[in-house]
Each structure stands twice: as structure tokens, then as C-alpha cells.
Amino acid sequence: MDIIVKNHIKSLELDELEINNFVKKSAIRIKLAYYFLQRFVADFLLRRLLKKDGKFDRNLFIDKFLLDEGGMFKDYVYRLCDKFKPLKGANIFVPGVGYGKNLFQLAAMKPKLIVGFDLYKYNQEWNFLSKKIKEKFNVDLIFINGDFNAIPEKYRNFFDYVISEAVLEHVKDLPVFLDGTKKFLKKDGHFYASFGPIWYGPGGDHIDWGEDQIFDHLLLGDREYNSRFNQKFMKIENDSCEGAFLVKEKLFSYLSCRDYLDIFKKHDFDVLSLFAKISKKAMILLKKRPDMAAALDKIGAPEFDRICGGFYLWARNKL
Numbered sequence: 001m002d003i004i005v006k007n008h009i010k011s012l013e014l015d016e017l018e019i020n021n022f023v024k025k026s027a028i029r030i031k032l033a034y035y036f037l038q039r040f041v042a043d044f045l046l047r048r049l050l051k052k053d054g055k056f057d058r059n060l061f062i063d064k065f066l067l068d069e070g071g072m073f074k075d076y077v078y079r080l081c082d083k084f085k086p087l088k089g090a091n092i093f094v095p096g097v098g099y100g101k102n103l104f105q106l107a108a109m110k111p112k113l114i115v116g117f118d119l120y121k122y123n124q125e126w127n128f129l130s131k132k133i134k135e136k137f138n139v140d141l142i143f144i145n146g147d148f149n150a151i152p153e154k155y156r157n158f159f160d161y162v163i164s165e166a167v168l169e170h171v172k173d174l175p176v177f178l179d180g181t182k183k184f185l186k187k188d189g190h191f192y193a194s195f196g197p198i199w200y201g202p203g204g205d206h207i208d209w210g211e212d213q214i215f216d217h218l219l220l221g222d223r224e225y226n227s228r229f230n231q232k233f234m235k236i237e238n239d240s241c242e243g244a245f246l247v248k249e250k251l252f253s254y255l256s257c258r259d260y261l262d263i264f265k266k267h268d269f270d271v272l273s274l275f276a277k278i279s280k281k282a283m284i285l286l287k288k289r290p291d292m293a294a295a296l297d298k299i300g301a302p303e304f305d306r307i308c309g310g311f312y313l314w315a316r317n318k319l
Contacts, residue, residue, distance in 0.1 A: 001124065004239045008099040008125045015104040016132065018075070028073055035071025042067040046278050050304075060257060060304070064275045072275075072312060074105035077194070081161070084272055084314050085190040087111050090160040093184055095177070096167035097143065098241055099125040106163060107137045115159070117144040117151060120240040148180030156183060161190050168195035168260065169310070170251045178267040182317060189317045191269060196310015199254045200301045202282040203309075206243035207232075212289075214282060215306070219295050256302050260311070269315040277309035 001009075018024050046065035066072065081087055087109035097103075097116030106114065114133075126143040133141050144150050162181055171177045181191065197203045205217035209228075217225065233244040246252065255263075257276075264271060286293045286306060296306055 004237055005122075005124050008122065009128060011101060012099070012104070012125065012129060015102060016136075019104050019108050020136075028075070031071055032073065032076055039064065039066060039070050042070065042278075050278075054303070060261060060276070061271070061274060062276045063273050066275055066277045066312075068277060068280055068309065070275070070277065072194075074102045075108065077192075077312065078106055078109050080273075081163070081190070081192045081314065082109060084192075084316075085161060087161065091115075091158055092161045092163055093155075093159040093181075094163050094165075095148075095181065096164065096170070098122065100129045100143075101241075102165055103129055103133065103141070104136075107133045107139045107141070110137060111139060111161075113140045113142070115142045115144065115151075115155065117146060117148075118240075119145075119147060121145045148177075148183065151184060157186055159185050159189060161192065164191070164193040164195070166195060168193050169198055169253055169255075170246065171253050172251070174253055174255065174260070174263050175267065178263065178269070182267065182319070185317050187317060187319060190272075191313075191315045191317065193313045193315075194310065195260075195313075196277060196308070198257060198260075198305060198308060198310055199252055200256055200305035201308045201310070202279045202285075202306070205252070206246050208243075211281070212285060214285065215292060215296060215301075218299060218301055219292070257305050257308055257311070258302070260313075264313075264315055268318045270318050271313060271315045273312075273314045275312040277311070279307050279309040282307045282309075 018028065043065045046067065050065070078087060087106075088111065090111045091113045092106065092111045092115070094103075094106075094114060094116035097118050098120075099122040100116070103114065103116070122143075130141045130143070133139050162185055168174065168177075185191065197206060200218065202214035207217070209216050216228075220228070229244075229247060236244045236248055239245055240251075261271065261274075293306075
């Protein structure tokens, strides 16, 4: 077993521990109690601060502003999904499933079937998950290597829910992706997605360059950026989940916040709820560095995107 697979299995074991271990589960419940209040206070303060600074984009129709991640643990997120449409007994489609991160938390909701697909193969991780999840939750888990064309026709108009975690920011053609999704999603089926960092936001290239360099992917010229990238990553591991691999393969959508929502609307998805993650680090940096804000103005980076770390989105298929 190579080092990449070992790291993935370790991550999956931590997911399993989050579901099975009493101490771990209790710690998350305690944190959720804190975040219940924090989310309310953060939304109240951020909403007013963004209006005051002129960064509130009313066209985005954001229901809740979160400070950074806002304590959105996956079991909590999936319980929010459950309020829109029950996950128990549902057939769930997971495009861009990767090596299967968060599938333990999803399976704990007791769906009937989970079908995930990805362009990249993770056979050992997928075998590990299929066995464990069947034993623990009696949930059937099927993995398919390929794109939408690899999905059997028997799944057309079949799924009750699409669950997408950290995928949309990497989709090169979102309209085509949503067309593929709608082919397999039932009418009135539901779509949940978490995505980010977005391209015009802090760390949009998914690489940690340092506290004051979160916009370097936007502000550096290609030559300077590539030189720094090559110095930092002398060798790039073949792991589609890592930032260096994503940069090398140019696996980014390059969309703005408004672009995402406009595309969902054009594809007849009714957005039911939208949470925005607001980056504390970006807000502080831009306040401290007006020259950086001016440089972002010059390249046309949307103001709201600069402080947005990503979204949690719930939508319904209208057609």
C-alpha cells in the first residue's frame, strides 16, 4: 500500500471514528452547541458589516453568513439535507466522489443506495469503504470510474438526492455537469453542494502560500507564479485531492460566486437555501493592505468573492 493510499485510509478511519466513537461524537455535540449560538451571532454581525462596507451582494440571496467554516460538521450538514428531503431510504448520487471522504457520515443517515463516480480510480479505498459501510449500516455502496457517460442508463431519473462535496469549484464546464446531474436526478429531486475555495476568493488555487499571500494566484503573473510553484513542488504526487495536482491539471471552474448561482438558475434548479463562508483572514488582510485591494480592483476580482471562502447550497430540480 503506497503512502497516498495509506493517508486516504487514515482519513477514512477518522471519519469512521467520528461516527462510532462515543468520546469523539460527544466532543462534536459540544462544539455544535457552541456553534449554534456562534452562527446566529456571526450572521447578525457579518450581515451588517458587509452592508456597511458595500460588499453585500443582494443578488446572491444568502440565507446565512458563516464565519469561516462555522462548525458545519458533516453529520450536521446531512441533518440539514434531511430537513429538505429525507435521506433515509433514499437513492443518493455522489459525482466526483474521490476516495470517499465523508461517506461514513452520509451512510449513517441510512440511505438505501449510494452510487459514486470519479474520473480517478481509488480501488483500495473504495473496497475498504464498500465493505465497512455494508457491515456497519447495511447500505449498498457502488463506485464507478469515469464521467457521466459511464453511469448505466438504468439510473436515469433514478436518484432522490445528489450530494456534492468540494467538487463544483473544480468542474471545468458547470453547465455540462448540471446537465449530467439532471439526467440521473428525479424530478423534484434535491441537490446539496459544498464548494470552495472559489477562484476569486482567498486560497482559490487550494495551496497555502502563507498568511499574506492568499491572493497570489490572482495577483502574480504566470511566470512568477509558475516559478514559485515549481520551487515549492519539485515532485507532484498523483493525488487528485491535493492542491499541487489541481494546479498542474488546471482543475478549476474559474467562476465567480454569482456565476455559480446564475448557472443553477438557468438549469432550472430552485435554490432553497444558501450559506456563505466569510473568511476572517481575508477581511483582516484586505483591511490592512489597501494596496492589495486596489490590485484586485485592477484585475476585476468581484468584491464579495475576495472574502468568500465558499458555499453550502441546497437546491431542488424543478424539471
